[in-house]
Amino acid sequence: MLINDGIPTKEDLAKVMPSPERLAAGPVSIAECFQNIPCNPCVKACPRNAITMPNSINDTPQVDHENCNGCGVCVGKCPGLAIFVVDMTYSEEFALVKIPFEYVPVPEVGQMACGLNRSGEEMGWFEVEKVISGGKKNKTYTISLKVPKDLAMEVRNIKVGGYK
Ligand code: SF4
Ligand code: SF4
Structure with missing residues (x-):
């Protein structure tokens, strides 16, 4: 349970998931x-104002999935490393999952990276498709991983140094 171990339940996740049609x-x-x-x-x-907090800064963020275009700008700006972008249309076999990452070494494009689920369990090796730096003042990178579609909603982290 989130409050005890930081791991969201299926019910937690269901509240923030885009519809199958939007995905x-x-x-x-x-x-x-x-x-x-x-x-x-x-x-x-968000340049499209697709993320809002209806009442106050203490609200949890609400993403208007219809307005969001998946640009990924928000991924590297979240200090909680809590935002991801999933592209289920990347290819027939793979989804592209954009993951925030703020450790060193940083994986490189073309390497295979060990992906972890929300519990820190290893889910397999996935090709690094893109690496975007957060810039000089933001050390958070956005790493795009090619993930088989059936794991696209599971892989949410990268094992530090788990690259080959
Ligand atoms: S990916 Fe993030 S920054 Fe880009 S449009 Fe969607 S919510 Fe906004
Ligand atoms: S932790 Fe990230 S997703 Fe949550 S409110 Fe802060 S910036 Fe937004």
């Missing part, structure tokens, strides 16, 4: 942020 339409952001904390860089980061 089938292209890349989309998923904010796996479930606690009422005073934080809103995600709201300020």
